[in-house]
Amino acid sequence: MIKVRREVCGYCGACVSVCPEGAIELIDAYLSVDNENCKLCKICVRVCPLGALEVSDEE
Amino acid sequence: MKSEYDVLIIGGGPGGALAAKTCAEKGLSVCIVEKRPAIGTPVRCAEGIGEDLIGEFFDKIDPKWISAKIKGAKLISPDGSSFYLNPEMAGNEVGYVLDRKFFDRDLVWQAVEAGAECYVKARAVDAILENGVVKGAVIEHFGILKDVRASIVIAADGVESKFAKYCGIDTTVPLRELETCAQYLMTDIDIEPGITAFYVGREICPEGYIWIFPKGDRTANVGIGISGTQSKDGSRAKDYLDKFVSRNFPEGKIIELIVGGVSVCEPLECTVADNLIIVGDAARLSDPITGGGIYNAMYTGRLAGQVAAESIRSGDCSKKALMKYETTWRSSKMGKALDRNYQIKEIFVKLSDKQLDSILTSVSNIVMKDFSTLTLIKEIIKLNPKLIKELSGLRKYFE
Numbered sequence: 001m002i003k004v005r006r007e008v009c010g011y012c013g014a015c016v017s018v019c020p021e022g023a024i025e026l027i028d029a030y031l032s033v034d035n036e037n038c039k040l041c042k043i044c045v046r047v048c049p050l051g052a053l054e055v056s057d058e059e
Numbered sequence: 060m061k062s063e064y065d066v067l068i069i070g071g072g073p074g075g076a077l078a079a080k081t082c083a084e085k086g087l088s089v090c091i092v093e094k095r096p097a098i099g100t101p102v103r104c105a106e107g108i109g110e111d112l113i114g115e116f117f118d119k120i121d122p123k124w125i126s127a128k129i130k131g132a133k134l135i136s137p138d139g140s141s142f143y144l145n146p147e148m149a150g151n152e153v154g155y156v157l158d159r160k161f162f163d164r165d166l167v168w169q170a171v172e173a174g175a176e177c178y179v180k181a182r183a184v185d186a187i188l189e190n191g192v193v194k195g196a197v198i199e200h201f202g203i204l205k206d207v208r209a210s211i212v213i214a215a216d217g218v219e220s221k222f223a224k225y226c227g228i229d230t231t232v233p234l235r236e237l238e239t240c241a242q243y244l245m246t247d248i249d250i251e252p253g254i255t256a257f258y259v260g261r262e263i264c265p266e267g268y269i270w271i272f273p274k275g276d277r278t279a280n281v282g283i284g285i286s287g288t289q290s291k292d293g294s295r296a297k298d299y300l301d302k303f304v305s306r307n308f309p310e311g312k313i314i315e316l317i318v319g320g321v322s323v324c325e326p327l328e329c330t331v332a333d334n335l336i337i338v339g340d341a342a343r344l345s346d347p348i349t350g351g352g353i354y355n356a357m358y359t360g361r362l363a364g365q366v367a368a369e370s371i372r373s374g375d376c377s378k379k380a381l382m383k384y385e386t387t388w389r390s391s392k393m394g395k396a397l398d399r400n401y402q403i404k405e406i407f408v409k410l411s412d413k414q415l416d417s418i419l420t421s422v423s424n425i426v427m428k429d430f431s432t433l434t435l436i437k438e439i440i441k442l443n444p445k446l447i448k449e450l451s452g453l454r455k456y457f458e
Binding site: 010011012013014015016017018019020022025026027028043046047048049050051 | 094095096101103180182217218219220221224230231232233234237239240241287288290291292295296297316317318319320322
C-alpha cells in the first residue's frame with residue numbers, strides 16, 4: 001500500500017494530478033489514498049517534490 | 060448553502076473567482092465552494108504575471124496585490140553566463156510579482172460583492188450524475204454532506220482537480236508532463252531589484268528551470284520545477300533547490316516552503332460536457348514553457364461565466380451549446396500560445412546543456428519590442444538557423 005509520511009508531505013497535490021486511478025485526494029491539509037483502487041504504479045512516489053510517499057508492506 | 064443554484068463553481072482560485080463574478084454580474088445565482096479554510100492560502104505559485112495580462116481585467120491595480128514590480132529579466136545559461144532581456148522602453152514595468160494571498164482573496168471578494176455566495180471548507184466529494192449528465196455536486200461542508208444542484212457546474216479546482224474525473228473525464232497528467240516544484244520564500248539575499256532571473260540546464264534543473272522572482276527588498280521567491288520523470292529519491296525538486304540555495308544564497312533565511320505541481324501537457328481534449336465547463340489548471344491550461352497559469356485561469360474563468368450566462372438564458376446548457384467556450388478559448392491569443400508553446404517545449408526539453416549555452420549566447424542582451432516568450436523564441440529561431448531544422452514544424456506559428 002501507499003503510505004503518506006505526514007510529517008514530510010507539503011499537501012500540494014502534485015501526486016493527485018498524475019494518479020491514473022484517481023486514487024489520491026487532497027483534503028484541505030492532508031492526503032487521502034484509496035488503497036483499494038491503487039494499482040501500486042508508484043507514479044505518485046516518483047513525482048512528490050518532497051519524497052513524502054512510500055510503498056509500505058503494512059496493512 | 061442552498062440546494063440549487065444556476066451555477067456552482069468548484070474552487071475559489073482566480074479562475075473560479077472570475078467565473079463567479081461574471082455570472083453574478085449577469086444576474087445568475089452562483090455559489091463558490093472552496094475546500095480549504097481560507098482563500099489564497101497556501102500559495103502554490105511563483106506569483107509572476109505580465110503587466111499587459113493583468114491589465115486586461117482591471118482598470119486599476121490595487122497596490123496591495125503587488126509584492127514587486129518587474130522591469131526586466133535575466134537568463135542564466137548552464138555555463139553560468141547571463142543575459143538580460145530588456146524591454147524596448149527601459150525603465151517601464153513589464154510585469155508584477157503578486158501577493159496571491161491578497162490577490163486571490165480580493166478576487167473572491169469582488170465576486171461576492173457582485174452577488175455570489177462563497178463557502179470555505181466546502182469540498183466537492185462527488186458529482187451528481189443523471190443518465191451520465193452532471194446535475195450538480197455532493198458538497199461536504201464541515202463534515203456534512205449536501206446535494207447541491209446547478210444548471211451548470213464550473214470545475215475550477217486546480218491542478219489536483221477531481222471534479223472532471225467524477226464526471227468521467229480523464230484529466231490525468233502524464234508523469235513527464237508534470238513539473239514537480241519546490242519554492243522558498245527567502246529573505247536577506249542579494250538579488251537584483253526588479254529583475255526576474257531564470258536558470259536553465261539539465262544539471263541544475265532537468266527539463267525545467269529555476270526562478271528568482273523578487274518579492275521586495277532582499278526578498279524573493281526562489282523556486283524550481285523539474286519534470287516528473289527526472290524526480291527520484293535523492294534528486295527531487297527540493298533536493299535540487301537546496302543545492303542551488305546553498306550555492307547561491309548560503310546566508311539566506313527561508314521563511315516559507317511552497318510545493319506544487321504544474322502541468323505542461325496539452326489542454327484536455329475537450330473542456331466542456333453537458334452542463335459542465337472546466338477552466339484554468341483543472342483544464343490543463345498552464346503555459347507549457349513558463350508554467351504560468353494565473354492569466355489563463357482568469358481568462359477562461361471569465362469566458363466560462365459569459366458562456367454559462369448565455370446558455371442559461373437560452374435554456375440550453377448542453378455540451379453543444381457550451382462548445383462556444385471551447386472554440387473561443389482555443390482560437391484566442393491564449394489558446395494559440397498554448398498550442399505553439401507546447402510544440403516549442405517539446406523541443407527545448409530535449410536540448411543538451413551545450414546546445415542551451417550556444418542558444419543563449421546568441422540572444423545575449425537583446426532588446427525586446429514586446430516582452431514575451433513569443434518574442435524571445437522568435438529571436439532564438441532567427442539567430443539559430445541550425446535550430447530551424449528541428450523547429451521547422453513550428454514555422455507556421457510564426458508566419
